[in-house]
Amino acid sequence: MELKTYEVKVWVSDIVIQEIFQEGRNKLPNETGGVLVGYKTSDTEFVVTKIIGPGPKAIHRRSSFLPDQEFHEAEIAKVYLDSGCCETYIGDWHTHPYSTAYLSGQDRSTLRKIAKYKRARISTPIMLVAAPPQLVFKIWTYRNKRKCASLFDEIFETHINVYR
Numbered sequence: 001m002e003l004k005t006y007e008v009k010v011w012v013s014d015i016v017i018q019e020i021f022q023e024g025r026n027k028l029p030n031e032t033g034g035v036l037v038g039y040k041t042s043d044t045e046f047v048v049t050k051i052i053g054p055g056p057k058a059i060h061r062r063s064s065f066l067p068d069q070e071f072h073e074a075e076i077a078k079v080y081l082d083s084g085c086c087e088t089y090i091g092d093w094h095t096h097p098y099s100t101a102y103l104s105g106q107d108r109s110t111l112r113k114i115a116k117y118k119r120a121r122i123s124t125p126i127m128l129v130a131a132p133p134q135l136v137f138k139i140w141t142y143r144n145k146r147k148c149a150s151l152f153d154e155i156f157e158t159h160i161n162v163y164r
């Protein structure tokens with residue numbers, strides 16, 4: 001039996017969106033990406049305040065992107081302290097050049113891994129996918145439905161609100 005999906009809302013600053021598309025266009029025709037920084041206001045609401053870019057050691061290819069994890073861990077620690085321990089890692093972002101903002105099979109498995117990865121410290125991560133050069137993006141989230149008497153976990157699209 002299918003359970004009703006959660007209604008998850010994500011607030012994203014317009015500066016974040018501009019930065020993602022600027023970086024995305026700069027790296028065309030290759031992929032790029034990074035980390036989403038912000039906080040959760042409830043179990044079903046996120047606020048994205050900043051992004052962290054790919055990092056100097058990231059690898060950009062036409063249909064794959066490998067982030068610079070060491071750079072990300074250091075930057076996340078910095079943001080966390082600078083924000084008075086309010087803002088932290090809440091998910092990832094990456095681009096699909098000349099394509100759509102839907103998740104690939106690989107993306108889905110990455111999102112599941114992040115949710116289960118203790119060091120990421122978030123069991124309900126979000127993943128933003130942008131499709132430059134088009135100004136199209138979607139944000140996805142993961143929920144483990146095992147607690148809700150279903151055998152399957154679930155990945156689905158969130159509602160996006162852009163703020164200034």
Ligand SMILES: [Zn+2]
Nearest residue numbers: 094096104107
């Ligand atoms: Zn992808």
